[in-house]
Amino acid sequence: MKNILLKSAEVIVFMSVMNFLLSVLTLNITNLPGGNFGMYPFLILIECLVVSIVAFLTVLIFKKRYNSILKIAILFQIIYVISLILSGFNPFKVDCVDNIFSLLLYVNSIIILLIIFLYSKIISSKNKKLS
Numbered sequence: 001m002k003n004i005l006l007k008s009a010e011v012i013v014f015m016s017v018m019n020f021l022l023s024v025l026t027l028n029i030t031n032l033p034g035g036n037f038g039m040y041p042f043l044i045l046i047e048c049l050v051v052s053i054v055a056f057l058t059v060l061i062f063k064k065r066y067n068s069i070l071k072i073a074i075l076f077q078i079i080y081v082i083s084l085i086l087s088g089f090n091p092f093k094v095d096c097v098d099n100i101f102s103l104l105l106y107v108n109s110i111i112i113l114l115i116i117f118l119y120s121k122i123i124s125s126k127n128k129k130l131s
Contacts, residue, residue, distance in 0.1 A: 008059040008072045015076050015112055016048035022108040030100060037101060044105070047087060051079045069123070073116040080109055 023041040055076045059066045066072050084105060091103035 004063060004067060007069055008056060008066065011069055011072045011116065012052045012055050012076055015073065015116065016052050018112045019048050019080065019109060020045045023105060026101065026104045026108060032101060040101065047083050051076065051083050055079050069120045070117060073113055077109060077113050
């Protein structure tokens, strides 16, 4: 069980840090005004911290169900998307300036999930070759 808890901590921390870094990168690429959008990445960091705690507690409670990296990543992703929706990052608002940034936050989270998916497939193929 220690191995699963360690893997879950690695996946959760990786996804949190990547969500924060990609939100900073998105803000720099889009050239949105810093006065309105400058603190959004730190809001994402705080949100990822809360999501990480909830996801890790969920993995602790249901240890036997979350036995793969991909299941843990999907759990984090679901909780993260729900928290984005609840905190007001809606890319489909009418007449709103931050629609692009909100949409790119969702795209960033999908990209991170795809990275985790590819990583898990690479690891599983290496394990098959070893056995």
